[in-house]
Amino acid sequence: xxxxxxxxxxxxxxxxxxxxxxxxxxxxxxxxxxxxxxxxxxxxxxxxxxxxxxxxxxxxxxxxxxxxxxxxxxxxxxxxxxxxxxxxxxxxxxxxxxxxxxxxxxxxxxxxxxxxxxxxxxxxxxxxxxxxxxxxxxxxxx
Amino acid sequence: xxxxxxxxxxxxxxxxxxxxxxxxxxxxxxxxxxxxxxxxxxxxxxxxxxxxxxxxxxxxxxxxxxxxxxxxxxxxxxxxxxxxxxxxxxxxxxxxxxxxxxxxxxxxxxxxxxxxxxxxxxxxxxxxxxxxxxxxxxxxxxxxxxxxxxxxxxxxxxxxxxxxxxxxxxxxxxxxxxxxxxxxxxxxxxxxxxxxxxxxxxxxxxxxxxxxxxxxxxxxxxxxxxxxxxxxxxxxxxxxxxxxxxxxxxxxxxxxxxxxxxxxxxxxxxxxxxxxxxxxxxxxxxxxxxxxxxxxxxxxxxxxxxxxxxxxxxxxxxxxxxxxxxxxxxxxxxxxx
Numbered sequence: 001x002x003x004x005x006x007x008x009x010x011x012x013x014x015x016x017x018x019x020x021x022x023x024x025x026x027x028x029x030x031x032x033x034x035x036x037x038x039x040x041x042x043x044x045x046x047x048x049x050x051x052x053x054x055x056x057x058x059x060x061x062x063x064x065x066x067x068x069x070x071x072x073x074x075x076x077x078x079x080x081x082x083x084x085x086x087x088x089x090x091x092x093x094x095x096x097x098x099x100x101x102x103x104x105x106x107x108x109x110x111x112x113x114x115x116x117x118x119x120x121x122x123x124x125x126x127x128x129x130x131x132x133x134x135x136x137x138x139x140x141x142x
Numbered sequence: 143x144x145x146x147x148x149x150x151x152x153x154x155x156x157x158x159x160x161x162x163x164x165x166x167x168x169x170x171x172x173x174x175x176x177x178x179x180x181x182x183x184x185x186x187x188x189x190x191x192x193x194x195x196x197x198x199x200x201x202x203x204x205x206x207x208x209x210x211x212x213x214x215x216x217x218x219x220x221x222x223x224x225x226x227x228x229x230x231x232x233x234x235x236x237x238x239x240x241x242x243x244x245x246x247x248x249x250x251x252x253x254x255x256x257x258x259x260x261x262x263x264x265x266x267x268x269x270x271x272x273x274x275x276x277x278x279x280x281x282x283x284x285x286x287x288x289x290x291x292x293x294x295x296x297x298x299x300x301x302x303x304x305x306x307x308x309x310x311x312x313x314x315x316x317x318x319x320x321x322x323x324x325x326x327x328x329x330x331x332x333x334x335x336x337x338x339x340x341x342x343x344x345x346x347x348x349x350x351x352x353x354x355x356x357x358x359x360x361x362x363x364x365x366x367x368x369x370x371x372x373x374x375x376x377x378x379x380x381x382x383x384x385x386x387x388x389x390x391x392x393x394x395x396x397x398x399x400x401x402x403x404x405x406x407x408x409x410x411x412x413x414x415x416x417x418x419x420x421x422x423x424x425x426x427x428x429x430x431x432x433x434x435x436x437x438x439x440x441x442x443x444x445x446x447x448x449x450x451x452x453x454x455x456x457x458x459x460x461x462x463x464x465x466x467x468x469x470x471x472x473x474x475x476x477x478x479x
Contacts, residue, residue, distance in 0.1 A: 039308060040355030044299050058472075061300045061351075063308075064152075064278035066224060069471050092188060092226050133359070 002124055002140040010135040016042050019137050020049035023125070029074045030102045034111025034118050037127025042135050043109045046125065050107070051076050062109070066093050075104040081113040090117055118142075143456070144208060145215045146238075147449035148195065150231030151223025151251045152277070155194040158445030159206035160453055165261060166206035168439065168446035169198050191230040202445070213242060217452030220248035221469035222278065232468045240464060247452040248466045250474050252279055254447035255409040256291070257454060259434040261446050266434040271403040273394060275418070276410035277303035282346045282393060283477065284401055288454040291477040294397055295346025302386060303412045305350035309382050312361050313375050323379045324415060330376030332384040335360065339389050346397060348389050357382050383417055391421045398429050405432045413441040 008019040027033070027050070035043040048059040056072035062080040070076040077098045081090075090096065099106055099119055111118060118124075124140040143163075149156040159167040171194050203210065218235030221228055232248070239246035255274050259266040266272075266285070274281045280297040300308070303320060310319030315326060337356045340349040360378060364370040394406070406426050412418060419435055426433035440447060 038358070039312065040351065040358045044351060048299070060297055061304060063304050064301060065222060065470060067470060094225060 002142040004138050004140045006139040008137040008139075010042070010137055013042075013045060016046055016135065016137070017049040020046045021053060023139065024050050024053035027105065027123070029105060032099065032106040032119050032122040033108065034115075034122055034124045035107065035109045035127070036112035036124070038129065041127035041129050042137070043127060046127070046137070047078060047107055047109070051078075051105075054105075067095075067098065075101065077101070077104055077106045079106065079108040081108065081110040081117075084113065087114045087117055090114065143214050143453065144212050145217055145247075145449045145452050145456075146199070146202065146213050147217040147249070147445045147452055148199075148231035148235045149219045149251075149254070149443055149445045149448045150191045150195070150227050151219045151221070152227060152443055154443040155191045155198055155231070156443065156445035156448075157195070157198040157202040158449040159202050159208060160446070160449035161206065161208070163450075163453055163457075165446050165449070166208065167202040167204075168444055168449075169202045169205065170439075170442075170444050171198055188224075188226040188230060191227055195230060195234050210238075210242065213244060215239075215245050215247055215452060215456060216242065217247040217249050217448055219251045219254065219448050220466065221251065222472045223251055223470065225468065225470040228468045228470070236464055245456075245462070246464050246466070247455060247460075247462055248468075249448045249451045249455070250476075251443075251448075252281065252472065253291075253474060253476065254451045255279075256283055256285060256407075257288070257451050258409045258436040258440045258444075258447040259407040260450055260454070261440050262434060262436055264432070264434060266407045267404040267432070269401070269403050270405040270407050270434070271394065271397055271401060272407040272409060273390060273413075273422070274410045275302045275390065275408070275412035277301060277307065277412075279303075279410060279472070280348060280350075280390075282397055284397070284403065285407075288458045289460065289476050291474075293477050293479055294401075295344050295348065295393065298342060298344070298347050298349050299351035300349075300354060302348075302350060302390065303410070305354050305386060306383075306412065306415075308354055309357050309379070312358055313378060315375070315379070320412060320415060323383055324417070326376045326379035327383045327417070328380075330373075330378070330380030332377075332380035334377040335381035337381050337385040339385055339392065346393050348393060350386070350389070353382065353385055353389070383415075387415070387418045387421050390418065391425060394422065395425060395429075398425065398431065403431060405434055407433070408435045409441065411442045414438050 216239035307319035
């Protein structure tokens with residue numbers, strides 16, 4: 001079961017950056033983080049500020065490539081499940097092999113598409129766009 | 143010098159033959175069944191590439207009126223792309239090179255796009271400014287020679303083609319998004335809805351994430367007001383397309399002023415967008431710079447550009463071994479930041 005351990009209210013990209021930096025201070029190699037939230041909710045933005053803490057600057061959306069690999073303080077595997085239709089395709093793209101790399105961080109956008117594909121121990125960050133355009137970002141741990 | 147080249151980085155399987163720098167065959171098998179699924183399906187991609195690669199090679203050799211024994215170089219896309227799809231063409235080509243005992247040349251897919259203007263009768267002149275726009279890439283590259291390029295800027299989040307696809311999906315227009323947005327735009331008024339152009343810190347970087355979100359919020363409001371008519375969709379598409387194109391041309395104009403290139407080029411799948419082609423042609427006219435845009439056949443993924451890129455590398459004295467590995471993410475030894 002997962003419990004929400006922290007919630008941020010973000011009005012601007014700077015707020016999202018602060019949340020990402022705060023999460024970076026507790027994140028380390030070997031973890032897997034799932035990200036959920038509608039198109040444009042700020043998932044890629046959060047990830048960009050998160051991995052900047054590990055000297056990675058070239059973050060872009062992996063929607064097309066399905067996975068981007070970055071090399072910084074830690075290797076980071078940045079996945080995007082948006083274009084996938086079937087959980088079996090994760091096997092085809094080598095997802096489970098990336099998960100086994102204990103030295104790396106695995107970050108997954110649209111993780112809610114295949115919740116069963118996340119390892120038993122993982123972090124989960126959910127983005128909600130509020131009526132006024134601000135974002136509620138909640139962090140949970142399983 | 144006869145080159146056979148394989149391209150399998152995404153949803154097209156393509157095999158081309160280049161004879162002494164001249165294109166002799168470029169066979170493309172578009173995996174059109176992807177339209178049924180609303181996007182490229184990785185598993186289907188890899189399997190379809192396997193099924194198609196041998197028949198396509200035969201067809202390309204036949205078209206070029208050449209036999210395998212006359213091939214001097216075997217080339218293939220090494221990346222970036224879907225690794226499962228890439229590996230099919232890449233491994234097939236390595237095997238072929240080994241069996242023919244001929245050199246193997248790995249080609250960067252984006253570099254293939256950058257030089258696709260050379261497949262046209264009027265070729266770009268160095269130094270040229272190239273805008274590469276596709277589903278996975280948005281890059282401004284200053285091309286000084288076949289082996290020396292500078293990456294001026296790129297997208298900091300979504301690629302231009304991805305923005306087209308995602309907005310098409312928001313509007314429920316179908317896949318592929320680019321042509322659909324263009325169709326709807328033609329029937330809409332691009333002045334009706336003004337979407338913002340993102341301000342980005344990097345001089346030549348662009349961002350499409352904010353534009354995507356702006357369209358999303360507009361669509362949601364219209365949906366909750368029950369006013370998302372076909373007419374409104376056309377106006378949204380037109381407003382989005384105009385902003386997406388302006389995002390690119392604004393930076394291009396800035397780069398023209400700073401670097402004074404000898405020509406302008408446009409490459410990649412989004413280069414098929416008519417509004418973008420027209421806008422860049424206008425820029426060229428305004429600054430008296432020749433504009434070299436490949437024909438539609440060479441805008442999307444194709445083997446011809448891979449063959450030409452291999453030719454330009456070999457002609458520049460570059461050498462490669464069979465130990466070279468495929469790579470899913472962008473990496474180039476010829477493009478400096």
